[in-house]
Amino acid sequence: MLARSSLYIILSFLSILAEINADCGCSQTSREERAKKYERSIDENEFEKVHKWTDAKDYDNMSLIPKGKYTIGTNDQVFRADKEGPEREVEIEQFYIDKYEVSNEEFEKFVKTTNYETEAEKFGDSFVFKIFLDEDTQKKNEDFRVLQAPWWYKIKETNWRQPEGPGSNIKDRMNHPVLHVSYNDATAFCKWKNKRLPTEVEWEVACRGGRKGRLFPWGNKEMPKNEHWMNIWHGDGFPNENRADDGFVGTCPVDKFRQNDYDLYNIIGNAWEWTSDLWDKNQVNSENPERVKKGGSFLCHKSYCYRYRCAARSQNTQDSSSGNLSFRCAKDFE
Numbered sequence: 001m002l003a004r005s006s007l008y009i010i011l012s013f014l015s016i017l018a019e020i021n022a023d024c025g026c027s028q029t030s031r032e033e034r035a036k037k038y039e040r041s042i043d044e045n046e047f048e049k050v051h052k053w054t055d056a057k058d059y060d061n062m063s064l065i066p067k068g069k070y071t072i073g074t075n076d077q078v079f080r081a082d083k084e085g086p087e088r089e090v091e092i093e094q095f096y097i098d099k100y101e102v103s104n105e106e107f108e109k110f111v112k113t114t115n116y117e118t119e120a121e122k123f124g125d126s127f128v129f130k131i132f133l134d135e136d137t138q139k140k141n142e143d144f145r146v147l148q149a150p151w152w153y154k155i156k157e158t159n160w161r162q163p164e165g166p167g168s169n170i171k172d173r174m175n176h177p178v179l180h181v182s183y184n185d186a187t188a189f190c191k192w193k194n195k196r197l198p199t200e201v202e203w204e205v206a207c208r209g210g211r212k213g214r215l216f217p218w219g220n221k222e223m224p225k226n227e228h229w230m231n232i233w234h235g236d237g238f239p240n241e242n243r244a245d246d247g248f249v250g251t252c253p254v255d256k257f258r259q260n261d262y263d264l265y266n267i268i269g270n271a272w273e274w275t276s277d278l279w280d281k282n283q284v285n286s287e288n289p290e291r292v293k294k295g296g297s298f299l300c301h302k303s304y305c306y307r308y309r310c311a312a313r314s315q316n317t318q319d320s321s322s323g324n325l326s327f328r329c330a331k332d333f334e
Protein backbone atom coordinates (compact mmCIF):
# COMPACT_ATOMS: atom_id res chain seq x y z
CA MET A 1 0.00 0.00 0.00
CA LEU A 2 2.80 2.34 0.93
CA ALA A 3 4.67 1.25 -2.17
CA ARG A 4 1.61 1.94 -4.23
CA SER A 5 1.40 5.69 -4.17
CA SER A 6 4.71 6.48 -2.55
CA LEU A 7 6.62 4.84 -5.33
CA TYR A 8 5.12 7.09 -7.89
CA ILE A 9 5.44 10.24 -5.82
CA ILE A 10 9.03 9.41 -4.95
CA LEU A 11 9.83 8.83 -8.60
CA SER A 12 8.00 11.91 -9.65
CA PHE A 13 9.65 14.13 -7.08
CA LEU A 14 13.04 12.57 -7.63
CA SER A 15 12.85 13.73 -11.18
CA ILE A 16 11.71 17.16 -10.01
CA LEU A 17 14.53 17.35 -7.47
CA ALA A 18 17.00 16.17 -10.08
CA GLU A 19 15.98 19.08 -12.24
CA ILE A 20 16.03 21.76 -9.57
CA ASN A 21 19.79 21.98 -9.51
CA ALA A 22 20.26 21.19 -13.14
CA ASP A 23 20.66 23.74 -15.87
CA CYS A 24 17.25 23.02 -17.27
CA GLY A 25 17.49 25.49 -20.14
CA CYS A 26 14.33 27.26 -19.05
CA SER A 27 15.59 30.71 -18.16
CA GLN A 28 13.19 33.60 -18.59
CA THR A 29 15.24 34.98 -21.44
CA SER A 30 15.07 31.86 -23.53
CA ARG A 31 11.32 31.59 -22.98
CA GLU A 32 10.81 35.19 -24.05
CA GLU A 33 12.87 34.56 -27.17
CA ARG A 34 10.72 31.57 -27.96
CA ALA A 35 7.60 33.66 -27.46
CA LYS A 36 8.82 36.10 -30.11
CA LYS A 37 9.72 33.26 -32.43
CA TYR A 38 6.20 31.82 -32.33
CA GLU A 39 4.35 35.10 -32.44
CA ARG A 40 3.32 34.83 -36.09
CA SER A 41 3.12 31.09 -36.51
CA ILE A 42 -0.67 30.74 -36.68
CA ASP A 43 -2.53 30.59 -39.95
CA GLU A 44 -5.41 32.83 -38.90
CA ASN A 45 -7.83 31.50 -41.53
CA GLU A 46 -7.18 27.92 -40.56
CA PHE A 47 -7.64 28.80 -36.90
CA GLU A 48 -10.99 30.47 -37.55
CA LYS A 49 -12.25 27.39 -39.41
CA VAL A 50 -11.34 25.14 -36.50
CA HIS A 51 -13.01 27.47 -34.01
CA LYS A 52 -16.33 27.57 -35.85
CA TRP A 53 -16.42 23.86 -36.45
CA THR A 54 -15.87 22.93 -32.82
CA ASP A 55 -18.58 25.35 -31.72
CA ALA A 56 -21.05 23.72 -34.10
CA LYS A 57 -20.33 20.20 -32.91
CA ASP A 58 -20.80 20.51 -29.19
CA TYR A 59 -21.74 17.20 -27.56
CA ASP A 60 -22.37 16.43 -23.88
CA ASN A 61 -20.06 19.25 -22.77
CA MET A 62 -17.37 17.90 -25.07
CA SER A 63 -15.46 19.57 -27.90
CA LEU A 64 -14.80 17.89 -31.22
CA ILE A 65 -11.12 18.01 -32.07
CA PRO A 66 -10.62 17.93 -35.85
CA LYS A 67 -8.73 15.07 -37.45
CA GLY A 68 -5.43 15.91 -39.06
CA LYS A 69 -1.71 16.29 -38.60
CA TYR A 70 -0.47 18.11 -35.51
CA THR A 71 2.86 18.83 -33.87
CA ILE A 72 3.35 17.77 -30.27
CA GLY A 73 6.33 17.59 -27.88
CA THR A 74 9.07 20.21 -27.71
CA ASN A 75 12.68 20.68 -28.71
CA ASP A 76 13.12 23.07 -25.77
CA GLN A 77 12.82 20.43 -23.07
CA VAL A 78 12.62 21.68 -19.50
CA PHE A 79 12.63 18.21 -17.91
CA ARG A 80 14.64 15.89 -20.15
CA ALA A 81 14.07 12.96 -17.81
CA ASP A 82 10.35 13.30 -18.56
CA LYS A 83 11.01 12.84 -22.30
CA GLU A 84 9.13 16.00 -23.30
CA GLY A 85 10.80 15.96 -26.71
CA PRO A 86 11.55 15.89 -29.47
CA GLU A 87 8.93 17.89 -31.29
CA ARG A 88 7.17 15.48 -33.62
CA GLU A 89 4.28 15.26 -36.05
CA VAL A 90 1.30 13.06 -35.23
CA GLU A 91 -1.85 12.25 -37.14
CA ILE A 92 -5.16 11.70 -35.39
CA GLU A 93 -8.78 10.94 -36.19
CA GLN A 94 -11.39 13.41 -34.98
CA PHE A 95 -12.51 12.75 -31.43
CA TYR A 96 -14.42 14.38 -28.60
CA ILE A 97 -12.85 15.50 -25.35
CA ASP A 98 -14.56 16.83 -22.20
CA LYS A 99 -14.42 20.59 -21.88
CA TYR A 100 -13.99 20.24 -18.13
CA GLU A 101 -12.18 18.06 -15.65
CA VAL A 102 -14.66 15.58 -14.13
CA SER A 103 -16.32 17.28 -11.17
CA ASN A 104 -17.25 15.89 -7.76
CA GLU A 105 -20.88 16.30 -8.80
CA GLU A 106 -20.41 14.12 -11.90
CA PHE A 107 -18.41 11.56 -10.00
CA GLU A 108 -21.07 11.39 -7.28
CA LYS A 109 -23.71 10.53 -9.91
CA PHE A 110 -21.49 7.66 -11.05
CA VAL A 111 -20.98 6.35 -7.52
CA LYS A 112 -24.67 6.66 -6.61
CA THR A 113 -25.69 4.77 -9.73
CA THR A 114 -23.09 2.02 -9.63
CA ASN A 115 -22.02 1.82 -5.95
CA TYR A 116 -18.47 2.10 -7.26
CA GLU A 117 -15.75 2.11 -4.63
CA THR A 118 -12.54 3.95 -5.50
CA GLU A 119 -9.10 2.49 -4.91
CA ALA A 120 -8.33 5.10 -2.23
CA GLU A 121 -11.43 3.88 -0.38
CA LYS A 122 -10.35 0.24 -0.76
CA PHE A 123 -6.76 0.96 0.32
CA GLY A 124 -8.05 3.13 3.17
CA ASP A 125 -5.77 6.13 2.57
CA SER A 126 -4.42 8.62 0.09
CA PHE A 127 -1.93 11.49 -0.08
CA VAL A 128 -2.75 14.99 1.20
CA PHE A 129 -0.59 18.06 0.67
CA LYS A 130 0.84 19.65 3.80
CA ILE A 131 -0.94 23.01 3.84
CA PHE A 132 -4.35 21.32 4.03
CA LEU A 133 -3.53 19.61 7.34
CA ASP A 134 -3.56 21.30 10.73
CA GLU A 135 -0.42 21.15 12.88
CA ASP A 136 -1.77 18.36 15.10
CA THR A 137 -2.54 16.14 12.14
CA GLN A 138 0.86 16.89 10.60
CA LYS A 139 2.59 15.94 13.84
CA LYS A 140 0.60 12.71 14.28
CA ASN A 141 1.38 11.65 10.74
CA GLU A 142 4.98 12.79 10.37
CA ASP A 143 6.13 9.17 10.00
CA PHE A 144 3.80 8.75 7.06
CA ARG A 145 5.38 11.37 4.87
CA VAL A 146 7.01 10.66 1.54
CA LEU A 147 10.73 10.61 2.24
CA GLN A 148 11.88 12.61 -0.77
CA ALA A 149 8.79 14.84 -0.77
CA PRO A 150 7.89 15.37 2.89
CA TRP A 151 5.09 17.77 2.02
CA TRP A 152 2.92 14.77 1.08
CA TYR A 153 1.28 12.98 4.01
CA LYS A 154 -0.41 9.60 3.72
CA ILE A 155 -3.62 10.16 5.65
CA LYS A 156 -6.09 7.42 6.58
CA GLU A 157 -9.66 7.66 5.32
CA THR A 158 -8.71 10.17 2.65
CA ASN A 159 -10.67 9.76 -0.56
CA TRP A 160 -12.71 11.76 -3.07
CA ARG A 161 -15.43 12.48 -0.48
CA GLN A 162 -12.89 13.58 2.16
CA PRO A 163 -10.05 15.12 0.14
CA GLU A 164 -8.18 16.35 3.23
CA GLY A 165 -8.94 13.31 5.38
CA PRO A 166 -11.47 12.73 8.19
CA GLY A 167 -13.54 15.81 8.94
CA SER A 168 -13.14 17.31 5.47
CA ASN A 169 -15.86 17.22 2.82
CA ILE A 170 -16.68 18.37 -0.70
CA LYS A 171 -19.99 20.10 0.11
CA ASP A 172 -18.82 23.47 -1.18
CA ARG A 173 -16.68 21.97 -3.94
CA MET A 174 -19.18 19.94 -5.96
CA ASN A 175 -18.09 21.80 -9.12
CA HIS A 176 -14.37 21.25 -8.43
CA PRO A 177 -12.43 18.36 -10.01
CA VAL A 178 -12.80 15.00 -8.27
CA LEU A 179 -9.53 14.13 -6.49
CA HIS A 180 -7.96 10.96 -5.08
CA VAL A 181 -9.04 8.96 -8.11
CA SER A 182 -6.69 6.40 -9.63
CA TYR A 183 -6.25 5.62 -13.32
CA ASN A 184 -8.43 2.58 -12.71
CA ASP A 185 -11.17 4.72 -11.13
CA ALA A 186 -10.95 7.23 -13.99
CA THR A 187 -11.21 4.44 -16.56
CA ALA A 188 -14.28 3.02 -14.81
CA PHE A 189 -15.99 6.43 -14.75
CA CYS A 190 -15.33 7.10 -18.44
CA LYS A 191 -16.60 3.63 -19.37
CA TRP A 192 -19.81 4.33 -17.43
CA LYS A 193 -20.26 7.50 -19.50
CA ASN A 194 -19.67 5.46 -22.67
CA LYS A 195 -16.41 7.36 -23.05
CA ARG A 196 -12.73 6.57 -22.49
CA LEU A 197 -9.59 8.32 -21.28
CA PRO A 198 -7.78 10.36 -23.95
CA THR A 199 -4.43 9.10 -25.23
CA GLU A 200 -1.50 11.37 -24.48
CA VAL A 201 -1.35 12.45 -28.13
CA GLU A 202 -5.06 13.35 -28.11
CA TRP A 203 -4.74 15.21 -24.83
CA GLU A 204 -1.78 17.25 -26.04
CA VAL A 205 -3.36 18.06 -29.42
CA ALA A 206 -6.45 19.25 -27.51
CA CYS A 207 -4.29 21.26 -25.09
CA ARG A 208 -2.58 23.09 -27.95
CA GLY A 209 -5.91 24.42 -29.25
CA GLY A 210 -4.94 24.34 -32.92
CA ARG A 211 -1.71 26.29 -32.33
CA LYS A 212 1.77 25.07 -33.10
CA GLY A 213 4.82 25.19 -30.86
CA ARG A 214 3.31 27.17 -27.99
CA LEU A 215 3.98 26.64 -24.32
CA PHE A 216 0.40 27.03 -23.12
CA PRO A 217 -3.05 26.34 -24.63
CA TRP A 218 -3.42 30.03 -25.55
CA GLY A 219 0.13 30.98 -26.48
CA ASN A 220 3.42 31.71 -24.76
CA LYS A 221 2.57 34.35 -22.18
CA GLU A 222 2.04 33.02 -18.68
CA MET A 223 -0.29 35.93 -17.90
CA PRO A 224 -1.90 37.30 -21.07
CA LYS A 225 -3.16 40.87 -20.56
CA ASN A 226 -1.69 40.58 -17.07
CA GLU A 227 -4.56 38.24 -16.11
CA HIS A 228 -4.51 34.79 -14.56
CA TRP A 229 -5.52 32.12 -17.05
CA MET A 230 -4.83 29.04 -14.93
CA ASN A 231 -4.73 27.76 -11.37
CA ILE A 232 -1.12 27.15 -10.26
CA TRP A 233 1.04 27.98 -7.19
CA HIS A 234 2.11 31.59 -6.58
CA GLY A 235 5.00 32.95 -4.54
CA ASP A 236 8.27 31.44 -3.36
CA GLY A 237 6.78 29.89 -0.22
CA PHE A 238 6.51 26.25 -1.36
CA PRO A 239 5.53 24.05 0.44
CA ASN A 240 4.29 26.31 3.25
CA GLU A 241 2.74 29.41 1.74
CA ASN A 242 0.75 29.73 -1.44
CA ARG A 243 0.03 33.39 -2.22
CA ALA A 244 -2.90 32.33 -4.42
CA ASP A 245 -2.70 35.31 -6.78
CA ASP A 246 -5.11 33.47 -9.07
CA GLY A 247 -7.66 33.30 -6.25
CA PHE A 248 -7.16 29.64 -5.32
CA VAL A 249 -4.93 27.90 -2.78
CA GLY A 250 -6.39 24.53 -3.76
CA THR A 251 -8.57 23.49 -6.68
CA CYS A 252 -10.91 25.86 -8.51
CA PRO A 253 -14.26 25.14 -10.22
CA VAL A 254 -13.88 23.06 -13.37
CA ASP A 255 -15.42 25.85 -15.48
CA LYS A 256 -13.22 28.65 -14.11
CA PHE A 257 -10.42 29.17 -16.64
CA ARG A 258 -11.26 28.85 -20.34
CA GLN A 259 -7.91 28.28 -21.99
CA ASN A 260 -8.19 27.80 -25.75
CA ASP A 261 -10.41 27.94 -28.80
CA TYR A 262 -11.38 24.29 -28.44
CA ASP A 263 -13.28 25.67 -25.45
CA LEU A 264 -11.30 23.62 -22.92
CA TYR A 265 -11.11 24.66 -19.28
CA ASN A 266 -8.24 24.01 -16.85
CA ILE A 267 -6.56 21.66 -19.32
CA ILE A 268 -3.38 22.95 -17.69
CA GLY A 269 -3.28 23.70 -13.99
CA ASN A 270 -5.93 22.95 -11.36
CA ALA A 271 -5.57 19.13 -11.29
CA TRP A 272 -3.28 16.75 -13.16
CA GLU A 273 -5.15 14.58 -15.66
CA TRP A 274 -4.73 10.88 -16.39
CA THR A 275 -4.22 9.69 -19.95
CA SER A 276 -4.48 6.10 -21.17
CA ASP A 277 -0.81 5.87 -22.22
CA LEU A 278 1.80 3.72 -20.53
CA TRP A 279 4.76 5.78 -19.29
CA ASP A 280 7.10 2.99 -20.36
CA LYS A 281 5.94 0.57 -23.04
CA ASN A 282 8.10 -2.14 -21.46
CA GLN A 283 5.62 -2.16 -18.58
CA VAL A 284 2.89 -3.55 -20.82
CA ASN A 285 2.74 -6.81 -18.87
CA SER A 286 3.14 -5.19 -15.46
CA GLU A 287 0.25 -5.61 -13.03
CA ASN A 288 0.47 -2.01 -11.95
CA PRO A 289 2.20 -0.01 -14.71
CA GLU A 290 2.79 3.72 -14.62
CA ARG A 291 0.49 5.88 -16.74
CA VAL A 292 1.15 9.28 -18.26
CA LYS A 293 -0.52 12.27 -16.63
CA LYS A 294 -0.62 15.76 -18.15
CA GLY A 295 -1.21 19.41 -17.38
CA GLY A 296 0.29 20.06 -13.95
CA SER A 297 -1.75 21.18 -10.96
CA PHE A 298 -2.49 23.97 -8.47
CA LEU A 299 0.75 22.94 -6.74
CA CYS A 300 2.99 23.67 -9.74
CA HIS A 301 5.35 26.64 -9.75
CA LYS A 302 7.86 27.58 -12.42
CA SER A 303 10.80 27.27 -10.03
CA TYR A 304 10.33 23.59 -9.14
CA CYS A 305 7.59 22.03 -11.24
CA TYR A 306 7.26 23.92 -14.50
CA ARG A 307 4.91 21.28 -15.78
CA TYR A 308 1.88 23.41 -16.57
CA ARG A 309 2.86 23.35 -20.26
CA CYS A 310 1.19 21.29 -23.02
CA ALA A 311 4.39 19.35 -23.74
CA ALA A 312 5.13 18.55 -20.08
CA ARG A 313 4.32 15.12 -18.69
CA SER A 314 4.70 13.03 -15.60
CA GLN A 315 3.56 9.65 -14.31
CA ASN A 316 1.90 7.64 -11.58
CA THR A 317 1.40 3.93 -11.04
CA GLN A 318 -2.14 3.29 -12.20
CA ASP A 319 -3.50 2.55 -8.73
CA SER A 320 -2.11 5.81 -7.28
CA SER A 321 -4.21 8.67 -6.02
CA SER A 322 -3.49 12.06 -4.52
CA GLY A 323 -5.00 15.43 -3.74
CA ASN A 324 -3.97 17.04 -7.03
CA LEU A 325 -4.82 14.37 -9.60
CA SER A 326 -8.04 14.08 -11.61
CA PHE A 327 -9.05 13.42 -15.24
CA ARG A 328 -11.33 14.21 -18.15
CA CYS A 329 -12.79 11.75 -20.66
CA ALA A 330 -12.62 11.48 -24.45
CA LYS A 331 -14.83 9.72 -26.99
CA ASP A 332 -14.53 8.47 -30.55
CA PHE A 333 -16.46 10.48 -33.15
CA GLU A 334 -19.66 8.69 -34.11
Ligand SMILES: [Ca+2]
Pocket: 231, 232, 233, 234, 244, 245, 246, 247, 248, 249, 250, 298
Ligand atom coordinates in the same frame (compact mmCIF):
# COMPACT_ATOMS: atom_id res chain seq x y z
CA1 LIG B 1 -3.59 28.86 -7.33
Ligand SMILES: [Ca+2]
Pocket: 101, 266, 267, 268, 269, 270, 271, 272, 273, 295, 296
Ligand atom coordinates in the same frame (compact mmCIF):
# COMPACT_ATOMS: atom_id res chain seq x y z
CA1 LIG C 1 -6.10 20.17 -15.39
